[in-house]
Amino acid sequence: MRDGFVKVAALTPAIRVADVDYNVDACVAAAREAAGEGARVIVLPELAITAYTCEDLFWQDALLDAAARGLARLVRETAALDALLLAGVPLRVNGKLYNCAAVASRGRLLGLVPKRNIPTYNEFYEGRHFCAGPAEVEWLALGRLGLDVPATAGGEGGDPSGESFDDEVPFGSRLLFACDELPGLVVGAEICEDLWVPDPPSTELAQAGATLVCNLSASNELVGKADYRRSLVGSTSARLVCAYMYASAGWGESTQDLVFGGHDLVCENGRVLAETKPLADAGLARVGEGHAAVGASAAIDVQLLAADRRRMSTFETLSSPDDHGFTVVPFSLGVSETSLAGRPVDPHPFVPADRARRSERCEEIFAIQAHGLAKRLAHTHSARAVIGVSGGLDSTLALLVAARAFDLLGLDRKGILAVTMPGFGTTHRTHDNARAMSEALGCELREISIAAAVRQHFADIGHDEADHSVTYENAQARERTQILMDVANQEGGLVVGTGDLSELALGWATYNADHMSMYGANAGVPKTLVRHLVRYVADAAAAGGKAALGAGLGEEAARNGAELARVLYDVLDTPVSPELLPASGDGKISQKTEDLVGPYELHDFFLYNVLRCGFGPAKVYRLALEAFGGRYASGTDADDAAVGTYDAETVMKWLRKFYWRFFSQQFKRSCLPDGPKVGTVAVSPRGDLRMPSDAVCALWQRELEGL
Template sequence: MTAPFPQKLVLALAQLNPTMGDVAGNLARARAARSEAAAAGADLVMFSELFLCAYPPEDLVLKPALQEACREALEEIARDTADGGPGVLIGLPWREDDKLYNSYALADGGRIEAIRHKVDLPNYGVFDEKRVFDAGPLPGPVVFRGVRIGIPICEDIWGPDPVECIAETGGEFLLVPNGSPYRRGVIDERLSVAVARVAEAGLPLIYLNQVGGQDELVFDGASFALNPDKRFAVQLPAFAETIAIITLVREGEGWRCLDGHTAKLPQGDEADYAACVLGLRDYVDKNRFPGVVLGLSGGIDSAICAAMAVDALGASRVHCVMMPYRYTSQDSLKDAKECAESLGVRYDIIPIAEPVEGFESALKPMFAGANRDITEENLQSRARGTLLMSISNKFGAMVVTTGNKSEMSVGYATLYGDMNGGYNPIKDLYKMEVYRLSALRNRWKPSGSLGPAGIVIPENIITKAPTAELRENQKDQDSLPPYEALDDILACLVEQEMRVSDIVARGHDVETVKKVERLLYIAEYKRRQAAPGVKVTHKNFGRDRRYPIVNRFRDAGRAAASRDEALYKTKGASVSADAFDF
């Protein structure tokens, strides 16, 4: 007698935050999630792409010892399934003969029942899977307790072929494990792709994404389930761990997900802020720093970094230091103190006159006869950077770097000074976005934030003109175009790779655009030495945008290496963009 077709499957989605390379820890998290799923009556528990080692492993995955550790961990959790509880779907690197795959395993009944390999290996933007993995064959479904389940892995749903193969070979629904990092607009893009696959295959689709920070990347979770009519059945929260139970039921010859919890997802600036906080938290915690230290100058960049740090770690783990010099205004002293008090952090003041003047005294014989210039200004920044690194060395706290994307683009930063540090939560935010997110944080406290509600960044910090305060009455706009114009030009050059002529057509001055382009190129060597930071835009500095340092190409047919440009490059080795002649 033929066994009846299963009429229901209870699935646990484990939207969790694995730690890169912590195979034992990730296995322990998977076991704990399986126990929770069993208590909830689940038949099957699903984990994200490469969960046992975490995603993306980069060249770490080439180590045979890591591959073996993941294989052993899979065998351990497979043995656990002999207890009659939930089966397990989990991702890991899988070595087979002379090939290494990005794979997904089904374990049930005490053994490994099936393995599926990723077919489409992404090799664009932040992804370079073809560097380390081999592509698998088109997949058929796996059979779990009489149900034929299709498992396209992440990128496999961004084109039609893997899902089409699953549907044609009898797949009854699609479970999609992912390691899909956050960037603006990506949540909507994922949904559009998933809807297209559902429309083509006529099958329910459950999309499970990793959550958490890994170096520059932040994984937002935001997992969901779609029914064959393309309607949402379930939406899990973004930027948070959760284990959700989804019930699938057979209706006639097909399946449908019963409606479950539908979380409201953060949008726009709220999502960017949440990504910056999660990225900073996980970088600090996963690297086991006890906390962070940062210079609080009274300016907008350090203020929002302090707020993000408190939201991520709590006030007790954040140490802010004001390091005044003769050009530090009373407004800056007042604003920094008020910001620190609003956030509830430890706040110290370390005057830098003595170390700066000591440097100048040591250099005086060599600099005899030379005029004072940007070199002496940068000694202030380097003294501050040295002090912060010394505090870090002594007490173990990581230095938070506070330069925004506008500054990093044009080199308006000092090597071994304000660029010192371990991680930068606003590295991928332009200056005007920093202002916008600061105003947002004053009226909105993010979900899961450890910081206080209400105004945490004094209004005067948001409204006053930005300045590095390295000389008397200095303003950023003495050296740079207005940030509204600069940010638009940079977005055109960096994110969109637009021609100079097309940027000018948007209403920008041609000479200003050319100068910004030049500064963008000659600051490349600085960015190579900058701390990592959270990616939120379509193209960040680091994993996305990879430009040569030696580079004489200039748009609009200009001479490649004029005497003026050579002078700027020579200066750039030791100066900030204060030297640039806007």
């Protein structure tokens, strides 16, 4: 359970209606198999011990007596499992029948959570048999329940020292189960319909501290219901900033009027981590071989959930759950390593893996960028935008955004002044691409060489041109920015910045040069996403017609689609470089950014996990090894968001570089120009990142040294 990870499993065993002994055997077998695969919290469906579809057999004492005995046997026979187990069972309490989630661990019954909301509509008529359970917790004598098992520690009037009492068990929906070894793991339970009501019990459970909510369900299948169920579980986990497990009834339930599909889900803060396909055939093949089960399992991250809750000022928690009627029951799990094999670790967290979603995301980001720039142009009454175009990815994206912004405002694209400023490191490839792209988009193109001005500057400050130090590089960058600013003043225009989020995070910009602009259109876009935004436009341009117009290229660019696509594809194939050092003898780029600061896909991964998730170096390092150790490698096709592979030494090298640059370069981020936020990570000093420029990196460095 290192780093806050714990594996969980939502299971659907194949059962028989009213055959309690068979069902208990199936539940035990399923739990043992899941625990053997590392699951530490295991959830079984609603009324799994009897089956949900017993109907008026729930009035039969024979079935209810067997259910109590079956629960006791389930608790005893799973005593050796290092897991928290939740199973559905009908129980008589004070002369009434309740639909309960029984919670057990290591041979002890920890609590009984009754269903709060009893449906009596459409195909459901549970109110015929069951009463709605109370929220308030009371302690029940096991003998009165017919249960022959040890109960949890404590009880009303019990010894607060926590010694075991074998005669009472807590009963009520305001129950929480807290893990001793993993403080962030607090489990709450609700049952089926409880999730579907306007004010579900899970809301107050989460506010009382539950980071994992378990739902024991018997949700039948109808056309379209699986999609709604998935959406409901996912959105609930997002709203409550929790992990949510949903285990639903399946094979073996009566099909007299309904069919149950065994739709199991594990979600975390809005993301589906694992899911079974409803009505899947895979589990049926095993039914004849003995006890069979299907299920969804994944490693959840309670540390991440706790961090998200701390960050959200509007997520209200109860300072003292006990004072609000909640009873917290402790349980123990062995300290074990949690494999992340069942948990997706996204190597490109800023880029959707699915191509269709990626296109939608690209369109949405373009719209945000373009509307942000359009508002600034309108506010400043500017009909001119000045952009330094280098033939690289970032300036290409800024130019595309400017074109769309001008279209939004109904301005002639000739008002976009694309300035190419060749210097000592400019290659024919990037120079020609900058010119061709500007012409294809219908912008005004102007070329201003910086060579003479920079040489004069070298003479003024006494710098030897043969000395290719940082002064040699930065003098060129500052000359380019001076040109852009002065041209903008001449034209009554606005300088559009080209630097992206990844460069800002690393401080890979010359202070008061490419670091500065009048509006930073790319400030919220990480480098891995810049690449896909440009590819999105290139693909649309290549397709032509409606695709090109849909991507906001405009009619002229759509007509020049083939040429624009050719240029954009070549830009994508060009190494990322500031081109501040002379080209190689054969005229190719000699200064490659990723050779100097490291692969951007690694740095974007680090950036997301450090800023969005708040993870420390050890956890970031571990996740990076999972993401880039070959598990997600997908060849070389950029269309498929290919993932590189890096060994541990390489990951550590660039992680050290990331932390050093992130801390040492904050002074550049403290005075960034305005620019739109487009995702959950941003570094604006006015928004998401308020960090002192002289903060010390020693804590993070020491943790890295200890790995």
